[in-house]
Amino acid sequence: MIRCLPVLLAVVALAACGESNTYVEPPPPKVTVAPPAIQDVTDYLYFTGTTQAAAIVEVRARVVGELKTISFQSGSQVSEGDPLFQIDQREYLADLEIAKAEVSSAKAKKVEADRSLERAQTLIKRGNISQASLDEAEAAARTTAAEVAVKQAALRQAELDLEYTDIRAPISGRVGRNLVDAGNLVGEGEATLLTTITENDPMFVYFNINERDLLLGMEQYRAEAEKAAGTAPSAQGRLRVEMATGDQSDYPFVGILDFAESALNPETGTLQLRASFDNPGALAPLISGLFARVRVPVTERQGLPLVTERAISSDQSGRFIYVLGAENQIEKRSVTIGQLIDGLRVIEEGLSAGEKVVVNGIQRIRAGSLVAPEEAEMAAFTATALGAAQSATR
Known part of the structure; x- marks a missing residue:
């Protein structure tokens, strides 16, 4: 074994004299790049508001009597003139007959x-009666004429009271539950509340606009109106308004601005506006009292670049993106961002059409890095496209 040791040492020495170790540069990281999507962008003013029914009517008993029948299903849709309640009519029928007889x-x-x-x-012309007798006859004629007028008024009141026993829907809308059951006395001492009817079509949304946004909106709309027609017509009832409720990411409800207060509120510096939205059907999607997010289009700009939000980073200097430069070298580009549209963010400043933005692999690069780019389309990163891809893999 001792005699083999010199041979082993010689072999090791020979191996050490062979090829030396050298540093091998790692391959450039793979990243996905895509040119920005280019599209026209509408600028909006954003508000919050509350939905409110077009009308809410309290149905009350206007005459005294026993409630005999209820002719509706609680929570159902009713049309104007539909029967709702009936109060015992017998007393009022008798009063009507008496009034007719008295007339x-x-x-x-x-x-x-x-x-x-x-x-x-x-x-009197013949001299057969005195002037006093004629005066008495004239007074009697006037008195009986007045009595007829009084009795006719009482007849109309009796007819009206009888009509009040048949309670019908004053408006079309959704009726609430009956607040009084049949068999109860209603109208005694007060006009008993029986139910309410809510008119949900159209549905109104009230919101407030501050002075700065109001002036901006008026200026932009006037410019668009003059461009379209040569003159500036009244904006009331014509300005498009979009609305979303709850956690809706888009604005599915489209209506018009149909009312504005006549002056700014001096305490708040705001003007109250109202938008009207169609809301038809028994299963209408909007009800009164909902929190609403409202946006009003003011301008439309053409050809703006949009990139996916995953391509946008931030540091102490602000927002930035990585752009593929010459010879596949990465450039760090400061950007000003705008609104979000279907998962893509508008780039107001810092990016031009045709430039390629890094959308995947950002964590492996820095400014000046060399990369191995793989190209994609920005349309593949919209919220719609990503959602469809996720659904396809389930």
């Missing part, structure tokens, strides 16, 4: 008084 009696008395007046007028 007939008063008319008969008037006929007799008119005839007496005619006779008195004839006799």
Whole structure:
């Protein structure tokens, strides 16, 4: 074994005299790059507001009586004029007959008084009666005429009271639950609240705009109107308004601005606006009292670049992206970002059409790095495209 040791040492020495170790540069990291999507962009003013029904009507008992019937299903849609409740009519039918009889009696008395007046007028000409008798006849005629008017008014009131026993929907809309059950006395001492009807079509949204945004919106709209028609028509009722509720990422409801207060509120410096949205059907998507996000388009700019949000980073200097430069070298580019559209962010400044932005592999690069780029399309990174891809893999 000792005799083999010199041989082993010689072999090791020979190996050490062979090829020396050298540093091998690692291959450049692979990244995905894509040119920005180019599209027209609409600028909006954004607000928050609250939905409010077009009308909410309280249905009350206007006469006293026992509630006999309820003719609707709670929570259902009703049309104007549909029967809702009926109060016991028997007393009011009797009152109506009495009022009719009293009118007939008063008319008969008037006929007799008119005839007496005619006779008195004839006799006074002959000198057969005194002036006092004629005056009495004229007074009687006027009194009976007044009595007829009073009785006719009482008849109209009796007809109206009978009509009030048949309670019908004053508007079309969704009726609430009945607040009084059949068999109860209603209208005693007060106009008993029976139910409410809410008109949800159209649905209004109220929101406030500050003075700066108001002036901007007025200026932009006036410019667009003059460009389209040569003159600036009134914006009321024509300005497009978009709305979203809850956690909706888009703005699916489209309506028009149909009302604005006449002056700014001096305490808040804001002006209240109202937008109107169509909301038809028994299963209408909007109800009163919802929190609403509202946006109003003011300008449209053409040919702006958009990139996926995953391509945008930030540091102490602000937002930046990595752009593929000459010879596959990475450039760090400061950018000004705008609104988000379907998962792509508008780049207001710092990027031109045709430049290639790093969208994957950002964590492996820095400014000046050499990379191995793989090209893609920015359209593949929209929220719609990514959602469709995720659905396809499930």
